[in-house]
Amino acid sequence: MKTKISNLPVDLLEEILSRVPVKSIGAVRSTCKNWNVLSKDQRFANKHIEKAAASQRDKEILVITVNTKDDLISLSQAVSVHHVFYCNGLLLCLWRGIKRGFVVCNPYWGKRRWIICPTERWYEMFAFGYDKSCRIHKILRLSKDDNIVIHIDIYDLSSDSWKTPDVAFHSNVIDYTEASLSLKGNTYWLAYDKESGDGFLHCFDFTRERFGLRLPLPFGFTYGCNVSLSSVREEKLAVLLKQFAIIDVWVTDKIEPDAVSWSKLFKVQLNCRFLFGSFLINEEKKTFVVFDNCCRSYIIDGESGDTYIREVEKIEAPYVRLDNLVGCYVPSSVQIFS
Structure with a gap:
């Protein structure tokens, strides 16, 4: 039978x-x-x-988000997603349409939640993380008004509300790069001291809702250097430094809001020029993909010591920098309750 x-x-x-x-x-x-x-x-x-x-195991799942049309939201015009953040299996997409806000989604479940931003200001930066004591996801917004007053707002997904925490923040002497990176619930930025121009790594701890110490990078750099952050399977940070035709990559041995240590992964001599952007990395195979801001991506393989660069198929992302839309995504069973 x-x-x-x-x-x-x-x-x-x-x-x-x-x-x-x-x-x-x-x-x-x-x-x-x-x-x-x-x-x-x-x-x-x-x-x-x-x-x-x-x-x-050692593969990275690449998620690329482009324009999201109005079949996903009850608005009369298209919604343009222009930045995506990744954290613990959830995606946070910043969109602009009739209104401005976020959509938080878990692609595994096919669930999403729409969030409206507080009052829009002329300068804004965002980050995505979670409280490790209860696994509640949160959104951080840093913003300025016309008087250059710094504002900090935090959205709590569990209560569906924004709040302004009592946080000591001296951004008048710190300048952050545009992109933040989430790792183990915390968010990390490449930052610069406005007075000295020296660069460092800075963390926001979503559990304590506090900024950590200025963390050293494995090299000295100043504003304007080609430096980018990435992650290795949500376990380590990776940092890439491009100087002329040479790329150096380091990964963390230890990473916490107030402590970090680094190991050199490899050094690559390039045989072509390309615009610099974000990157994804396979630590064991010593292979990485660089995405520039002109919708191109390059595979660089240093496993054998002989490096080659191959331009892959062009990916269209109208009106948006491609390096703001790509990242390492690992599926998660985290639920989103709307």
Whole structure:
């Protein structure tokens, strides 16, 4: 007697479906009602993601977000996503349309929440992280008004509200790069001292809702240098320094809001020129992809010691810098409650 897959024992069916690639989970859910219910069970989700992480091990999952049309939101015009932040399986997309705000989503569940920003000011920077004591995600906004007064606002996803914490912040002497990077719940920026021009790493701790100390980088640099941050499987920070035709990459041995140590990963001599942007890295294979701000990406492989650069297919991102839209994404079963 033949057994249909729909008649398989639940444990066996769960084991089979848990081996389906994460990118195909949508097809699984649309196959039948029973598979849809099973795939949305929290225990199954945890098992599925663990298997996906094990199979990916040293691979990075690249997520590229371009324009989001109004079929995703009840507005009369298109919404343009122009910056994406990644944290613990969630994506935070900053959008502009009739209004201005965020959408927080978990691609694994297909869930999203729309958030409206506080009063818009002429200068704004954002960061995404979570409180490690309770795993509640938060959004940080740094902004200035016409009087160059610094404002700090924090959005709490659990309470769906903004607040202004009592934080000592001396941004009159600190200038941050535009992009922030989330790692282990905290957010890190490359920053500069406005008086000396010296660069350093700066952290915002979302658990304490405080800024950490100025952390040293493995090299000296000043404003205007080609420096970029990335992450290694949400476990380490990586920093890339480009000087003329040479690229140096370091990764962290230890990283906390008030402490950091670095190891040199590799040094690459380039044989072509390209505009500098964000990057993704495979630490073991010593391979990385650089995305410039003109919608181009380059693969640089230093595993054998012989480096080659190959321009890959151009990716269109109208009106937006491509290096603001790419990053390392690892699936998560974190739920978003709207």
